[in-house]
Amino acid sequence: MITYTSTDHFVLLPGLLLALFGCAVLLLDFLFPKDVKGRGWLVGIALSGVGFASWQSWQQYLYLKAHSMTPLVAFNGALVLDGFALFFNGIVLASAALVMLISYRYLEDEKEHHTEYYALVLFAACGAFFLNGGLDMVTIFVGLELMAVSFYILVGFLRTDKRSNEAAMKYLLLGGFSTGFLIYGFSIFYGLTGSTNLAALATVIPARGANDPLLYLAIVTTLVGLLFKIGAAPFHMWAPDTYEGAPTTVTAFLAVASKTASFALLLRVMLVGLGTAREMWEPLLTGAAVLTLTIGNLAAISQSNVKRLLAYSSIGHAGYVLLGLIAGNQTGLIGVSIYLLTYAFSTIGAFLVLIALRRRGVAVETIEDLASLGKRYPYYALLMLLFLMSLAGLPPTAGFIGKYYIFLSLVESGKYGLAIVGALYVAVSLYYYFRLVRSMFLTESIEAQVLAPSNGVRLVLALTGIATIAMGILPEPFLRMAAISLGR
Amino acid sequence: MPNVPVPLNYYLTLSAILFMIGAAGFIIRRNIITVFMSIELMLNAVNLTFVTFSYQFRQVDGHIYSFFVMVVAAAEAAVGLAIILTVFKNRSTLTIDDVSSMKN
Numbered sequence: 001m002i003t004y005t006s007t008d009h010f011v012l013l014p015g016l017l018l019a020l021f022g023c024a025v026l027l028l029d030f031l032f033p034k035d036v037k038g039r040g041w042l043v044g045i046a047l048s049g050v051g052f053a054s055w056q057s058w059q060q061y062l063y064l065k066a067h068s069m070t071p072l073v074a075f076n077g078a079l080v081l082d083g084f085a086l087f088f089n090g091i092v093l094a095s096a097a098l099v100m101l102i103s104y105r106y107l108e109d110e111k112e113h114h115t116e117y118y119a120l121v122l123f124a125a126c127g128a129f130f131l132n133g134g135l136d137m138v139t140i141f142v143g144l145e146l147m148a149v150s151f152y153i154l155v156g157f158l159r160t161d162k163r164s165n166e167a168a169m170k171y172l173l174l175g176g177f178s179t180g181f182l183i184y185g186f187s188i189f190y191g192l193t194g195s196t197n198l199a200a201l202a203t204v205i206p207a208r209g210a211n212d213p214l215l216y217l218a219i220v221t222t223l224v225g226l227l228f229k230i231g232a233a234p235f236h237m238w239a240p241d242t243y244e245g246a247p248t249t250v251t252a253f254l255a256v257a258s259k260t261a262s263f264a265l266l267l268r269v270m271l272v273g274l275g276t277a278r279e280m281w282e283p284l285l286t287g288a289a290v291l292t293l294t295i296g297n298l299a300a301i302s303q304s305n306v307k308r309l310l311a312y313s314s315i316g317h318a319g320y321v322l323l324g325l326i327a328g329n330q331t332g333l334i335g336v337s338i339y340l341l342t343y344a345f346s347t348i349g350a351f352l353v354l355i356a357l358r359r360r361g362v363a364v365e366t367i368e369d370l371a372s373l374g375k376r377y378p379y380y381a382l383l384m385l386l387f388l389m390s391l392a393g394l395p396p397t398a399g400f401i402g403k404y405y406i407f408l409s410l411v412e413s414g415k416y417g418l419a420i421v422g423a424l425y426v427a428v429s430l431y432y433y434f435r436l437v438r439s440m441f442l443t444e445s446i447e448a449q450v451l452a453p454s455n456g457v458r459l460v461l462a463l464t465g466i467a468t469i470a471m472g473i474l475p476e477p478f479l480r481m482a483a484i485s486l487g488r
Numbered sequence: 489m490p491n492v493p494v495p496l497n498y499y500l501t502l503s504a505i506l507f508m509i510g511a512a513g514f515i516i517r518r519n520i521i522t523v524f525m526s527i528e529l530m531l532n533a534v535n536l537t538f539v540t541f542s543y544q545f546r547q548v549d550g551h552i553y554s555f556f557v558m559v560v561a562a563a564e565a566a567v568g569l570a571i572i573l574t575v576f577k578n579r580s581t582l583t584i585d586d587v588s589s590m591k592n
Contacts, residue, residue, distance in 0.1 A: 138553055145560040149567050156571050165575045166587050172568050173523055177514050180530035183557065184507055187537035187550075191500075194545045196553060241590045308590075 010060065011074035011081040014053040014089065015129035021049025022122035029115045036108065039115055043104055046118035050097045050125070057089055061484075069487045077197050078136035085133035087337055087485035088264040091344050092132070095256040096125040098348050098463065101456040103249040106355055110247065112158050121253065124150035128261035135272070137186045137196040140265060144182075144229070147261060148175050151254060155246040167245025174228065174238040182225025188218035189273070198273035205276045219274060219281050223288075226269065229262035232318045233292040240299075243311030248358065251307060252351035255314050256344045263321060263340060267333075270325065278328070286326050290421055292319035297428040304366050309432060310350060313391060316429060317343055320406050323422055327409035330486065335405030337482035342398035342471055346390035349464035353384040356457045367436060371445035381440045383465050388433045390468045393426055398471030401478070499540040507533035520572050520582045524565075531561045 025046050032038035060081055064072070071082035100118055107113035123146060130143025152175065156168025190196055192215060193204045208215050224235060231239040243251045274281055296316030303309040317339075324336040354364045357373070357380060364370060374381040390399035403426065410419040471478050506529060513526030535554040542550025576582060 138556055141553075142556055142560065145564065149560075149563055152564075152567050152571060156574060159574050160578065162578050163589060165571070165578050166589060168571045169520065169575050169587060172564075172571055173514075173520075173527070176524070176527040176564055176568070177511075177530070180507070180510065180527060180534065183534045184530070184537070187534050187541070187553075190538060190550055190553070191541040191544075194541075194547065194549075196549050241588075244590050 005074075007072060008074040008079075010063070011072055011079055011133070014056045014060070015126050015133075017053045017056060018049055018122045018126040018129065021046060021052070022119040022126065024049070025115055025119040025122065032115075039113055040104070042115040043100060043118055046115075046122055047097060047100055049122055050093055050100070053125075054093050054097075057086060057093065061086055069484070071487070073135070075136075075139075077199060078139045079130070079133050080135045081133060083484040083487045084264070084268075085129075087481060088132040088260055088340075089129055090481075091260045091341060092125050092128040092257045095253060095260075095344055095348060096121055098460045099249055099253040099257075101460050102252075102352055102355060104456055105454045106247065106249050106358075107157075109358075110158055112160075112247075114157075117154065117157060120150045120154050123147075124154070124253070124257065128257055131261040131265045134265070134268070135198050137183075137189065137198065140269075141179075141183055141186065144265065145179065147258065148179065151175075151250075151258060154250045155242055155254070157247055157250060161245075163245035164247065165245075167242045170238055170245075171242040178225045178228030178235065180225075181221045181228070185218045185220075185222030185225060188214060188221070192218065198269065201273040202276050205274065210277070210279060215277065216280060219277065220284065222269065223281065223284055226262070226266045227288055230259060230266060230318050230321075231315050232288050232322060233295040233315065234288070236292065236295065236315045236318075239315055240308050240311040243314070244305055244308045248307065248351055248355045251311075252348045252355075255310075255347050255351070259314070259318065260340045260344060263318075263336070267325060267336065282326060282328075285322055286418070289319050289322035289326060290418070292316070292322065293421065293425045297425045297432075300432045301428070303432070304368075306354060306364055306367060306370065306436065307351075309367070309436070310347070313429065313432070314347065316425065317391070319425075320403065320422060323418055324406045324409055326418065327406070327413045327415060329409055329413050331405060331412055332409030333486055334479065334482045335402065335409050337485040338405055338475075338478060339402030341478060341482065342390060342402040342468070345464045345467040345471070346387045346397075346399055349387040349461065349468060350384065350391065352457065352461055352464065353380055353387065356380060356454075356461065367439045368443075368445075370436060370439045371443040372440075374441035376445075380461075383461055384440060385437055386465060386468055388436060390472070392430050392433045394430075396469070396472040398468045398478075400472055401475045496540060496544055499536060503533045503536035503540065506530075506536065518584050520575070520584055520587070523584065524568055524572065528561060528565070531557055 025042055032041050069083050071080050073080050100121055127143045127147030130139050134140040134143055152168055152172045155171050156164050158164035189201055193200045228235040293316055296312050296319055300309050300312035321336050321339050324332040357364045390397035393399040393403035407419050510526045510530035510533060514523055517523050535557050538550040538554045575587060579587060
């Protein structure tokens, strides 16, 4: 007997709204004229979809708060609504809204403005919701693929651009490959438990013993799939090419929404499903984290393309977040949440400066293109400096809080070696971030460009800039939000 | 003749072999379409594992999972072939090594 209860509806509704508005954008596309104004209306519809989903998520938050944050399980344990899911849903919604606001003019300039773009953003966000809240391997798999397939199209959205094609192809092939590994692991988990639920997995593992080869195989293949998705070494090779070739707005969305949702999935699988097998996956993840930090930060040094540099730095950030998970205490988990939140705003901001400058005819590709930015566009240069400081983790910006909690958790749990490695790579990252800063402020260039403002870009730059500063100076409210993600 | 069913291990070994052939094909082959087919082979190996376990447990969960895998694989193939088509249009080649303009 299949029933659809009011609890199911309440838990599902925000994701459902995103999917419905995505379909609405696709269908209404035929009704609106194919010009700038008609597309503007459709962007409005897509944004209102994010708005309704945010409103409904807020209702969910109020409900959970009134019931002392007790998780709400729906669809016979397939989907869960808890603080964790809400927190990550919030990041996804914020990034989707910001990306839609900046995409309008960007796509007009690229002459590839098709409103399917906004539908795909909504579908990707919907898929991310099922990763954040999924407890069943079927739900997780379908959510993951909904997000991934939407992103494959978004990455290749500039159809006539060779690099965009190439990026989409590489992302598609490596993404499909990693999905294969992930669900091969899931299929073995199913064989071990007789259930596709993550919670059932946790009860079976203690009985299997710590060195069961089949369990080990399942953990390793699942980890291969998950590390691919978060862009961690040694499975990071898709990230630089995809980030470089994709339209810059999509790069920002990919770096934020896809990464945070994949991290939510990783945390859910590791802590809920495999929480009792910690001694099996912790060494594997530790190795991956150290390798990720090394490759991400060392490869970033030699990059000349700014997007590629930011891609490697984003690989490095995945390493820090993994360190928080390895520390494993409450501080570490708060650190993971707050790190991903701060990373989201700083990353969107940094890519946005590249977009804003591109709109002025300075197609920012290489570091040299940023030359004398400080003189020509002092505001943009200062904002870029702010975002880079946050990504490097310098006070008083947001990034400092994230790194502070990650390192604090490592020290608290006695993992001094990892803390030292992490701190060393912060020093390395300062070097390549300040190569950009040096280029902006200390290098001369003769070109002069005419300004042409875009309100969406200005608004989002202001929002991300304010968020990056506010989180650094007044971290309390944001730390409370991160505490919600732990159900407190 | 005694009526003995095929042991479970045979199916699981077959699916593991299929999965490894798929993974090896992904890494070794240089034609984009063949690489894409290798991914499909990996997904089908997973299906076989799910159906085997599902048969063992006398459940439908695994069968249903394999249906979802098929549907998703079809969606991925639709998008994937479209992407490969645009790559071919822009470059007139289907060799992976020729489609790598972005380098460190």
